[in-house]
Amino acid sequence: MQRLAIYDMDKTITRAPTWTAFLLHAAKARAPWRLALFPAAAIAGAGYMLKLVDRAGLKQIAHRMMIGKALPEADLRVVADAYADAVMAGNVLAPALARIAEDKAAGYRLVLATASHGYYAAAIGARLGFDDVIATVAKRDDAGRVLSEIEGENCYGPAKLRMVEAWLAGQGIAREDAQVRAYSDHVSDAPLLEWADEAFAVNAHAPLVALAGVKGWPVLDWR
Numbered sequence: 001m002q003r004l005a006i007y008d009m010d011k012t013i014t015r016a017p018t019w020t021a022f023l024l025h026a027a028k029a030r031a032p033w034r035l036a037l038f039p040a041a042a043i044a045g046a047g048y049m050l051k052l053v054d055r056a057g058l059k060q061i062a063h064r065m066m067i068g069k070a071l072p073e074a075d076l077r078v079v080a081d082a083y084a085d086a087v088m089a090g091n092v093l094a095p096a097l098a099r100i101a102e103d104k105a106a107g108y109r110l111v112l113a114t115a116s117h118g119y120y121a122a123a124i125g126a127r128l129g130f131d132d133v134i135a136t137v138a139k140r141d142d143a144g145r146v147l148s149e150i151e152g153e154n155c156y157g158p159a160k161l162r163m164v165e166a167w168l169a170g171q172g173i174a175r176e177d178a179q180v181r182a183y184s185d186h187v188s189d190a191p192l193l194e195w196a197d198e199a200f201a202v203n204a205h206a207p208l209v210a211l212a213g214v215k216g217w218p219v220l221d222w223r
Contacts, residue, residue: 002173005100005108006164006192008184009116009124012202013096015223018087019059022120023066025083030067030075037065055115056154059136063117064148076119076146084123092128095222096202099183100128108181113164113192115156119146134160134167161191183220187211 010017023041027034041062048058067076104110111132112125118135125133137151153159168175182189182196187207193199194215201212201219212219 002178003106003108004111004178004180005103006111006113006180006182006196007096007100007130008186008189008202009112009114009121011185012183012222013093013100013128014087014091015093016091018091018116018120018124019062021091022080022083022117023062025086026076026079027066029079029082030071034066034068041065054154055156056150059117059154060148060150063138067148070141070145070147072143072145073119073140077123080120080123083120084127087124088127093203093222095220097128099220099222100130103181104129111164111167113155113160113182115154115160132167134163157188158191160189161195164192164195184208193217 007013010019024035024038027038044053044058044061047053048055053061100110109132110130111134112121112128112130113134114121116135118133118137121135122133134155136155139147139149139151141147153163155163165175168178180196181198181200182192183200183202184193185201185203185208186205190208190211193201199215199217201208201217203221203223204212204219209219211217
């Protein structure tokens with residue numbers, strides 16, 4: 001029996017979301033002139049609020065504006081590593097670290113499942129001690145450069161569960177052979193939480209608190 005502990009990242013493990021902060025970090029590190037494009041990226045965010053663009057589209061627009069159309073993977077890795085160090089220094093909740101350590105000591109395989117792009121989530125996951133990272137994947141061109149387009153699905157909502165199930169199959173683990181616990185702050189992860197054997201609403205917003213009450217899920221506050 002495989003024991004899996006699946007964690008969301010933003011506002012579950014971290015104090016604040018990571019995507020916008022990463023974009024600003026990357027622009028400042030690689031091409032500071034791109035910081036002038038940030039208001040335009042914010043306008044694209046307003047388009048998402050008005051349902052003119054979906055989350056995946058918004059992520060692609062923001063990536064292209066703040067990072068560029070294509071970037072060598074090695075260059076992006078340098079930026080991601082520096083950003084991950086900054087996240088560890090000031091944006092990780094101590095109780096989350098304690099729970100991660102407890103799960104690891106109890107024999108759980110630690111899996112980070114996040115809508116964040118894998119090119120920086122993997123660096124954060126490694127520093128947190130995760131065994132595996134499931135995240136949004138950026139396309140690569142024939143030269144191996146990281147593109148602004150997304151490969152497959154944005155790892156959010158029902159898509160996150162589909163990606164977790166695909167990962168499980170790829171690992172050769174049958175669902176009935178896995179004991180799964182899952183942690184998240186947001187109701188968008190309800191499909192994953194319901195699929196898990198144990199679900200924890202962590203730092204939850206009101207809709208998830210309400211759902212947790214109906215489902216009988218423990219509500220944890222790590223803030």
